[in-house]
Amino acid sequence: MYKVLVTDSISDIGLKKLYEHPEFFVDKKNNLTELELCEIIKDYDALIVRSQTIVTKNLLEYATRLRVIARAGVGVDNIDLDSATRKGIIVINAPGANTIAATEHTLAMLLSLARKIPHAYQSTSKGEWKRGSFKGVELYEKTLGIVGMGKIGTEVAKRAKSFQMKILGFDPYLSDERAKKLGITKASLDEIAKQSDFITFHTPLTPETKGLVNDEYISKMKKGVRLVNCARGGIIVESALLHGLQSGQIAGAALDVFEQEPPTNLDLLQHPNIIATPHLGASTEEAQEKVAKEVSEEIISIFETNSIRHAINMPQISGEIQKKMKPFLELGEQIAQLAIQLFKQAPNKIDIRYSGELIEEDTSLLTRTMIKGILAYHLSDSVNIINAFHLLKEHGLTYNIEKNAPNKGFSNYMELSLSKGNEIVVIGGTVLNGYGTRIVKINNYRIDVKPEQHLLYIKHEDRPGMIGLVGSILGDYHINIGTMQVGRETIGGEAIMVLTLDKKIDDDVIYSLKLLNGLEEVDVLELSKEVAVVENY
Numbered sequence: 001m002y003k004v005l006v007t008d009s010i011s012d013i014g015l016k017k018l019y020e021h022p023e024f025f026v027d028k029k030n031n032l033t034e035l036e037l038c039e040i041i042k043d044y045d046a047l048i049v050r051s052q053t054i055v056t057k058n059l060l061e062y063a064t065r066l067r068v069i070a071r072a073g074v075g076v077d078n079i080d081l082d083s084a085t086r087k088g089i090i091v092i093n094a095p096g097a098n099t100i101a102a103t104e105h106t107l108a109m110l111l112s113l114a115r116k117i118p119h120a121y122q123s124t125s126k127g128e129w130k131r132g133s134f135k136g137v138e139l140y141e142k143t144l145g146i147v148g149m150g151k152i153g154t155e156v157a158k159r160a161k162s163f164q165m166k167i168l169g170f171d172p173y174l175s176d177e178r179a180k181k182l183g184i185t186k187a188s189l190d191e192i193a194k195q196s197d198f199i200t201f202h203t204p205l206t207p208e209t210k211g212l213v214n215d216e217y218i219s220k221m222k223k224g225v226r227l228v229n230c231a232r233g234g235i236i237v238e239s240a241l242l243h244g245l246q247s248g249q250i251a252g253a254a255l256d257v258f259e260q261e262p263p264t265n266l267d268l269l270q271h272p273n274i275i276a277t278p279h280l281g282a283s284t285e286e287a288q289e290k291v292a293k294e295v296s297e298e299i300i301s302i303f304e305t306n307s308i309r310h311a312i313n314m315p316q317i318s319g320e321i322q323k324k325m326k327p328f329l330e331l332g333e334q335i336a337q338l339a340i341q342l343f344k345q346a347p348n349k350i351d352i353r354y355s356g357e358l359i360e361e362d363t364s365l366l367t368r369t370m371i372k373g374i375l376a377y378h379l380s381d382s383v384n385i386i387n388a389f390h391l392l393k394e395h396g397l398t399y400n401i402e403k404n405a406p407n408k409g410f411s412n413y414m415e416l417s418l419s420k421g422n423e424i425v426v427i428g429g430t431v432l433n434g435y436g437t438r439i440v441k442i443n444n445y446r447i448d449v450k451p452e453q454h455l456l457y458i459k460h461e462d463r464p465g466m467i468g469l470v471g472s473i474l475g476d477y478h479i480n481i482g483t484m485q486v487g488r489e490t491i492g493g494e495a496i497m498v499l500t501l502d503k504k505i506d507d508d509v510i511y512s513l514k515l516l517n518g519l520e521e522v523d524v525l526e527l528s529k530e531v532a533v534v535e536n537y
């Protein structure tokens with residue numbers, strides 16, 4: 001039974017699949033203090049939050065069982081991603097599920113700001129009738145600057161166009177073609193400042209966007225500009241905004257998000273030209289059902305099939321690439337497990353070489369899978385594809401990826417070397433179309449082994465009778481040999497045997513084998529077969 005803790009206000013309808021699933025137990029506990037959370041988090045496999053629960057490094061120290069943190073929404077700035085990644089906890093979100101809600105809220109703010117609706121309501125609800133006090137401005141034919149042309153920025157642009165506004169958009173990823181298709185003008189931040197009557201912000205809070213709207217940027221704006229921020233507090237410097245409002249440089253601002261939430265800056269909140277909402281952008285029935293449903297379904301698929309669609313702390317790989325890469329992921333896992341078992345000690349350098357078709361593929365997940373496979377040998381369950389790179393760095397290992405390594409005659413080929421000083425182990429493998437994975441190289445030996453769970457690796461002198469001797473010892477112990485492959489560099493020199501066996505062999509068999517004259521090394525190799533899948537539709 002997987003235990004899921006829900007700490008913010010999350011839609012029960014959206015959580016239905018989790019409630020109804022026999023393998024999951026959902027606990028809803030709102031308004032917990034960090035201390036209370038620290039006390040109980042150890043009992044849970046998954047945590048679902050919105051923006052209110054702050055998932056700190058300290059909290060994660062107690063989260064010994066936690067595998068998934070799900071953000072029922074978009075922004076993950078309330079989650080210590082670095083600590084989660086280090087601990088191998090997958091962080092997922094529900095991108096897109098609240099886009100329309102946040103878009104419509106932005107439009108509502110824009111119109112409210114233009115027509116002073118909240119102020120007019122406040123006055124009218126007190127019994128006043130001040131028709132002259134709330135004269136507004138029109139959106140029609142005005143210029144709207146949109147900073148951040150992602151999902152919400154784009155939807156805002158589409159809707160603002162129906163008000164016949166001229167739209168200027170700034171986003172590092174906004175191409176000329178996309179701007180043209182949307183019927184907007186691509187602009188720089190300075191052009192937006194100079195030309196816009198309204199500016200709305202739709203970026204995440206990053207080191208680049210933090211404090212973007214400061215005194216200097218405000219001074220570049222058109223006098224009487226109106227600002228909307230339904231993205232993240234901190235993009236606008238609140239003290240600079242207040243100066244701008246006081247000087248008249250800014251005619252008004254509509255804020256849904258604040259530097260600190262709940263906000264304490266009363267001078268700003270009570271300014272007559274401010275309108276404010278308490279972070280309501282995503283607060284519609286529809287969006288809340290959608291975000292909760294998306295994360296619930298994803299939590300189920302992570303625990304049931306290891307399949308991840310919207311991980312924040314992992315590379316996102318399309319379903320199509322995912323499918324194509326599946327046999328390579330299996331091969332990568334097998335190569336990593338074999339290499340580290342043969343290397344026996346912890347390496348300080350990892351070299352991965354991809355050639356053939358693999359040069360063209362997105363191999364990020366494959367690389368993670370191999371690194372996970374290597375580290376898991378010594379670090380066991382604490383390693384997964386989420387924290388593999390973190391642990392690599394933490395343990396002082398270096399790695400190198402070569403993507404145009406010489407092709408060994410296979411249509412695809414990958415090779416992993418583990419080294420420390422003069423010690424090195426090299427394993428090469430390929431995926432044969434329709435026939436699955438093959439190990440085709442161990443150190444300098446060419447072989448052709450179909451990886452199985454139980455393997456035996458033997459290094460011996462290349463002389464007559466060795467194969468028979470090994471075979472008869474295994475026979476004596478009733479161990480069936482599935483396949484046997486031999487490889488050698490030179491006749492009469494050193495040779496290897498790789499055998500696949502039907503069952504695990506015991507120490508006494510190894511002991512008997514080691515007594516054979518001419519036998520230099522015997523290694524029992526075991527392959528487990530867990531390959532994580534990451535999807536993104």
Ligand SMILES: NC(=O)c1ccc[n+]([C@@H]2O[C@H](COP(=O)([O-])OP(=O)(O)OC[C@H]3O[C@@H](n4cnc5c(N)ncnc54)[C@H](O)[C@@H]3O)[C@@H](O)[C@H]2O)c1
Pocket residue numbers: 074075076096098099102147148149150151152153170171172173202203204205206208209230231232256257279280281282283
């Ligand atoms: N108020 C709310 O309740 C609410 C609801 C949903 C989303 N949000 C917030 O709205 C913001 C946008 O969400 P989204 O779903 O559209 O995200 P998104 O990822 O689809 O879009 C963000 C865009 O910002 C752009 N960007 C990043 N840095 C930039 C910069 N320096 N200058 C210009 N553009 C930059 C990115 O390229 C991207 O296109 C996020 O901060 C999100 O957390 C708030």
Ligand SMILES: O=C(O)[C@H](O)COP(=O)(O)O
Pocket residue numbers: 050051052072073074075076098279280281282283
């Ligand atoms: O990032 C988001 O999804 C929004 O800011 C919404 O946050 P909320 O889920 O706390 O309303």
